[in-house]
Amino acid sequence: MADRRPQRRRGANEPDPPGTAPRRAALRLIDAILRRGDPLDIAAHAATQGLGGADRAFAIAIVSEALRWMVDIDALIDGATAQQLPDDVKSRAVLRIALAQMLLLKSSPHAVVSTALPLVAGGPRRLVHALLSRAQQEEWALPDRASLPHDVAARWAAQWGDGVADAAAKAWSAPPPIDLSFAAEPPSDKWSDGVALAPNHLRLARGRAVESLPGYGEGGWWVQDLAASLPARLLGKGDGRRVLDLCAAPGGKTMQLAAAGWDVVAVDASAKRLGRLSDNLDRTGLTAQVVQGDVRVWEPETPADAILLDVPCSATGIFRRHPDVLHRIEARQIADMAELQAALLDRAAHWLRPGGILVYATCSLERAEGEERIAAFLADHPGWAVAPVLANELPGGIIPDPSGFVRTLPGMLADVGGLDGFFVARLRAPSG
Numbered sequence: 001m002a003d004r005r006p007q008r009r010r011g012a013n014e015p016d017p018p019g020t021a022p023r024r025a026a027l028r029l030i031d032a033i034l035r036r037g038d039p040l041d042i043a044a045h046a047a048t049q050g051l052g053g054a055d056r057a058f059a060i061a062i063v064s065e066a067l068r069w070m071v072d073i074d075a076l077i078d079g080a081t082a083q084q085l086p087d088d089v090k091s092r093a094v095l096r097i098a099l100a101q102m103l104l105l106k107s108s109p110h111a112v113v114s115t116a117l118p119l120v121a122g123g124p125r126r127l128v129h130a131l132l133s134r135a136q137q138e139e140w141a142l143p144d145r146a147s148l149p150h151d152v153a154a155r156w157a158a159q160w161g162d163g164v165a166d167a168a169a170k171a172w173s174a175p176p177p178i179d180l181s182f183a184a185e186p187p188s189d190k191w192s193d194g195v196a197l198a199p200n201h202l203r204l205a206r207g208r209a210v211e212s213l214p215g216y217g218e219g220g221w222w223v224q225d226l227a228a229s230l231p232a233r234l235l236g237k238g239d240g241r242r243v244l245d246l247c248a249a250p251g252g253k254t255m256q257l258a259a260a261g262w263d264v265v266a267v268d269a270s271a272k273r274l275g276r277l278s279d280n281l282d283r284t285g286l287t288a289q290v291v292q293g294d295v296r297v298w299e300p301e302t303p304a305d306a307i308l309l310d311v312p313c314s315a316t317g318i319f320r321r322h323p324d325v326l327h328r329i330e331a332r333q334i335a336d337m338a339e340l341q342a343a344l345l346d347r348a349a350h351w352l353r354p355g356g357i358l359v360y361a362t363c364s365l366e367r368a369e370g371e372e373r374i375a376a377f378l379a380d381h382p383g384w385a386v387a388p389v390l391a392n393e394l395p396g397g398i399i400p401d402p403s404g405f406v407r408t409l410p411g412m413l414a415d416v417g418g419l420d421g422f423f424v425a426r427l428r429a430p431s432g
Contacts (some may be wrong), residue, residue: 020115022048022055026097027090027119032430033067035088049057054376056234066100067323068172073099073274076140080131091123101141109136114204114298152316152326159367160409167411168319176320177417178204180213181224181252182260183284190214195277195416197226198233198395200259203417219284224252225318226395227422228233231308231361234389234406234426240307245288246295246348250272253308254288262306264288267298293304295344300351307358309348317408317421319362320331331383338368345377349384355431357387361424370423371405383430 015026029047030048030142032038032053042061048056057297073165077083077095098116101107113132116205117125148156148169157165180186182200191214194202210216210223233255235243238261247253248266250273257264266288268274274292281288291298314329315322316335327395345360352358379382388404397413402404406424 016118017114018116019111021061022141023097023115024119025051025094027112027122029059029063030066030093030097034327035327038346039176052131058115061105062097062100064323065104066096069104069142069146071149080134080238087265090253091128093351094119094128095131096291099135102135104321115430143431145170148172148317149326150375156365164409164411171320171410173417175206175207179225180221181256181284182221187317200225201229222252222255222284225420227420229256229360230406230422231310232256233422234359234393234424235306235308243306243308244300244304244351246307247312249277251277253310255280255284255286258286258288265291267293267295269294295347303353303358304351305353307348307352309344309358310361313364313369314363314366315363316365334366334368341369341373349381352429353431356429359424360426361422364420365421374425385428387426387428389426
């Protein structure tokens with residue numbers, strides 16, 4: 001039952017309660033993601049302007065958890081209201097971020113309510129207050145795992161089966177562990193709490209700031225999911241040979257290739273992202289030629305021995321780290337990305353020496369951006385062939401599929417923290 005006790009109205013000039021600023025930023029952020037379709041990491045810059053580091057982190061944490069559990073939070077809201085609130089009204093957004101704080105971040109209920117009401121701004125304050133009071137009094141709870149958006153669950157079940165869709169929901173329920181790639185094998189005395197899943201790679205439990213980890217200043221490692229490390233691993237040792245790392249920023253694969261002895265040309269269209277790549281190279285002491293260029297129009301001066309093409313994609317495979325992606329990406333964006341990927345792959349194919357190797361990679365869980373894209377490429381490019389990936393080239397627990405490709409899916413390595421979703425194909429150019 002709604003709380004019908006009289007409520008004191010805030011005066012127009014009355015200051016917000018302490019702690020309202022990061023919640024107001026969270027409201028701006030979730031609106032930018034859900035209404036405009038902006039990626040969380042880009043929208044966060046504008047939405048959190050003027051906040052200190054702790055408040056900015058809190059605003060992002062609120063929104064990340066609200067997005068991760070939004071299907072289930074909405075079910076609680078709808079089950080407690082006689083008339084369903086439209087998805088685009090501010091009161092639903094306020095309730096989403098307030099319940100994320102109360103049920104997931106375990107914020108003080110009093111702080112949640114007192115900072116939520118100013119955000120309604122002329123809307124149904126009584127309704128918001130009543131629902132948050134009910135949530136506290138009735139001890140609302142979320143299920144054991146977060147539910148995927150219904151269209152995503154149906155799409156992945158159709159592509160990969162119900163088991164993978166269920167594993168994805170389980171994986172989405174909490175942020176993933178921290179993975180580090182190393183330029184050389186890490187010393188065991190400094191990393192006794194890490195789990196070695198592959199050469200030059202460690203997995204750590206969450207809860208530690210990356211900047212506080214051993215050797216951050218010296219730059220012997222960088223953050224990179226194990227699945228994201230696979231494309232560069234499949235090129236092996238460089239021995240001074242030349243490789244084009246296309247769509248390279250922010251540079252994890254560039255650093256892998258440089259550490260493996262390749263002469264790397266790292267190309268990306270974004271000057272800002274290339275700035276991050278250059279900073280990462282400076283921190284690690286690794287070297288690469290950094291080039292700003294749009295692969296759709298850029299041309300290398302000479303053919304390369306190898307190419308790593310990590311194409312722009314829907315990014316649905318990194319949903320554990322970016323919970324906004326499953327609320328933003330629909331069939332239209334997937335089709336648009338597949339068209340762009342086809343164009344980039346076709347251009348890159350002309351930049352290899354005869355018999356050279358091209359590794360195509362995408363952090364997508366959509367067949368249209370992976371298996372179907374490579375099948376279409378091979379059909380249109382006679383002489384090109386799959387260079388099959390062998391099981392002994394991959395970390396334990398990851399095996400190539402029968403076509404010689406690598407596809408990492410939710411549920412793989414679940415007992416040690418799981419993997420991002422990736423597709424990797426290794427192709428060989430005609431010999432002449």
